[in-house]
Amino acid sequence: MNREIERAFSSYLRKNGMRVTPERKAILREVFALHRHFDVEELFDILRRKKTRISQASVYRSMPLFVKAGLVIRTAGAVGKVVYEHVYGHEHHDHMFCVKCGKQIEFNDDKLEKLQVEICRKYGFNPEYHNLEIDGLCKNCAKNKRTGGKYEI
Amino acid sequence: MNREIERAFSSYLRKNGMRVTPERKAILREVFALHRHFDVEELFDILRRKKTRISQASVYRSMPLFVKAGLVIRTAGAVGKVVYEHVYGHEHHDHMFCVKCGKQIEFNDDKLEKLQVEICRKYGFNPEYHNLEIDGLCKNCAKNKRTGGKYEI
DNA sequence: AATCTTGTTGAGAATCAATCGCAATAAGCG
DNA sequence: CGCTTATTGCGATTGATTCTCAACAAGATT
Ligand SMILES: [Mn+2]
Ligand SMILES: [Mn+2]
Ligand SMILES: [Zn+2]
Ligand SMILES: [Zn+2]
Numbered sequence: 015m016n017r018e019i020e021r022a023f024s025s026y027l028r029k030n031g032m033r034v035t036p037e038r039k040a041i042l043r044e045v046f047a048l049h050r051h052f053d054v055e056e057l058f059d060i061l062r063r064k065k066t067r068i069s070q071a072s073v074y075r076s077m078p079l080f081v082k083a084g085l086v087i088r089t090a091g092a093v094g095k096v097v098y099e100h101v102y103g104h105e106h107h108d109h110m111f112c113v114k115c116g117k118q119i120e121f122n123d124d125k126l127e128k129l130q131v132e133i134c135r136k137y138g139f140n141p142e143y144h145n146l147e148i149d150g151l152c153k154n155c156a157k158n159k160r161t162g163g164k165y166e167i
Numbered sequence: 168m169n170r171e172i173e174r175a176f177s178s179y180l181r182k183n184g185m186r187v188t189p190e191r192k193a194i195l196r197e198v199f200a201l202h203r204h205f206d207v208e209e210l211f212d213i214l215r216r217k218k219t220r221i222s223q224a225s226v227y228r229s230m231p232l233f234v235k236a237g238l239v240i241r242t243a244g245a246v247g248k249v250v251y252e253h254v255y256g257h258e259h260h261d262h263m264f265c266v267k268c269g270k271q272i273e274f275n276d277d278k279l280e281k282l283q284v285e286i287c288r289k290y291g292f293n294p295e296y297h298n299l300e301i302d303g304l305c306k307n308c309a310k311n312k313r314t315g316g317k318y319e320i
Numbered sequence: 321a322a323t324c325t326t327g328t329t330g331a332g333a334a335t336c337a338a339t340c341g342c343a344a345t346a347a348g349c350g
Numbered sequence: 351c352g353c354t355t356a357t358t359g360c361g362a363t364t365g366a367t368t369c370t371c372a373a374c375a376a377g378a379t380t
Contacts (some may be wrong), residue, residue, distance in 0.1 A: 031377050033327055046380080069330045072369060096366090110292045123286050126279075130301060133276050136308035139263045146299045148283060153291035186347050186356055208337080222359045227338060249337090 019046055019085060019102055026083035037068050041076045043078070051089060051099045051118070089145065108145075112152035119152070172255055174200055176244060190221050194229045195238070204242060204271070238243045242298065250268035263300075265305035272305070 023042055024034045044060055058073045075096060080086035085102040089109075107127075110119040126146075134141045176195055177187045183297045197213055198205075230251060233239035238255040242262075261279075263272040279299075287294045 028377095031327080035328065037329070040225070053366095055354075067330090071331080072329065081171060083364080093306075104325085110287065110290060110294070112292075119290055120289065121286065123282070126282055126286065129276070129279055131284060133274060133279065134263065134301060134303070137263060137272055137274065138309075139265075139272060139303055140264070140265070140302070140305075140309045141301050141303040143303070144299065144301040146297065148292070148294045148297040150285060150287070150294040150296070151291055152293075156291075156293045159283075181348095184356085188347070188357065190358070206337095220359090224339080224360080225358065228357085 016046070016103070022102065023080070023083050023085060027079070032079070037072050038076055038079070040066055040068060042080065043075055043117075044081060046100050046102075047099070048100070051097045053095060053097050057098075072107060087143075108147070110148045110150065112155055113149050114151055114155040117152045117154075169199070169256065175255065176233070176236055176238060180232070185232070190225050191229055193219050195233065198233060198239060198251070199253050199255075200227060201253070204250045206250050210251075215257045241295075244245055261300070263305075264302065264303045265308055266302050267304055267308040270307075286301070 017136055020039060020042065025040070027034050027038070042055070044057060048057070048060070054070075054077060058070050061068050061073065066156065077086065080100075081088065081098075086098050086100050089097055089099045105122060106127075107120040107122045112118075128164065130144060132139060173192060173195065176191070180187050180191070194210070194214065197210060199281055201210070201213070207223075207226055207230060211221075211223050214221050214226065230239065234241065234251075235255075239251050239253050242252045247296075258275060259280075260273040260275045263274065283297060284294060
């Protein structure tokens with residue numbers, strides 16, 4: 015993981031009278047080693063499978079800190095589940111999600127971003143953040159005709 | 168509530184070998200009397216405050232039926248909570264959500280919808296449904312300078 | 321380096337939403 | 351009116367997240 019990230023987080027902690035602990039650093043390291051969306055359970059499993067003896071409670075307690083520090087966001091996942099993704103050093107993107115095979119496509123369209131801002135202006139709304147998830151069928155699943163599908167909406 | 172909705176739902180039930188019960192009808196009636204996003208807890212409270220003696224389990228069991236029948240969707244709410252909204256007879260719309268006062272703006276922009284379809288085509292993706300939530304500050308809250316805010320992201 | 325203050329940790333209990341199991345009930349059909 | 355079987359209510363259960371609290375340790379102070 016990047017030194018820069020660790021420094022950014024430590025700085026955030028100190029600025030808010032919190033402490034830099036090995037647990038927090040270890041969790042953060044895993045978050046940035048995971049290049050996909052994940053939930054706390056997955057993250058905890060990974061930490062447990064390694065030597066670390068970090069408690070579940072600490073993982074749950076750390077996530078909101080990462081979010082507030084601007085390093086991680088809560089993002090799109092199966093509806094109703096809390097899912098995270100690291101964003102520090104990444105560009106903003108939106109998602110397509112195949113309801114049949116679970117495939118996830120990340121995309122970024124400049125025209126779309128601009129259009130959203132424009133629409134907000136019409137409503138006098140000040141956008142800070144947005145989340146767009148398009149559900150449907152990926153190229154593969156679209157041709158192999160639809161059947162059941164484990165990721166029902 | 169509209170007779171038409173009840174008929175549509177009854178028809179869906181019969182078509183699938185399920186039964187039309189007074190409980191299901193009562194829950195559906197409340198869902199369509201509620202003109203905003205809601206979670207199961209709210210819905211159950213409303214039902215309980217009225218004469219009805221419908222169990223929580225029945226409410227939880229009914230929601231997926233309404234969704235499958237195309238009368239209701241799971242939609243945007245505080246991230247991580249399961250929130251519903253009735254859609255039968257309503258046009259598709261997206262949401263802006265004020266993180267300070269909780270105000271919700273529903274909007275529909277044709278250009279935005281078309282652009283999304285276009286982007287999907289580029290990825291060979293077959294969109295079926297999408298969910299766009301823009302978080303930020305509403306007109307009012309934007310001028311009254313930002314402070315805390317009970318609806319943190 | 322030793323000491324002090326106070327934020328943090330781990331473990332398990334507690335909480336909360338959602339689901340389940342089952343006996344009693346009642347929808348739908350002949 | 352009966353028969354079949356889906357549905358209900360209730361309480362128990364699961365699963366995720368939060369809380370409690372005593373032991374610990376980060377970071378400031380001397
Ligand atoms: Mn992503
Ligand atoms: Mn809406
Ligand atoms: Zn697919
Ligand atoms: Zn507002």
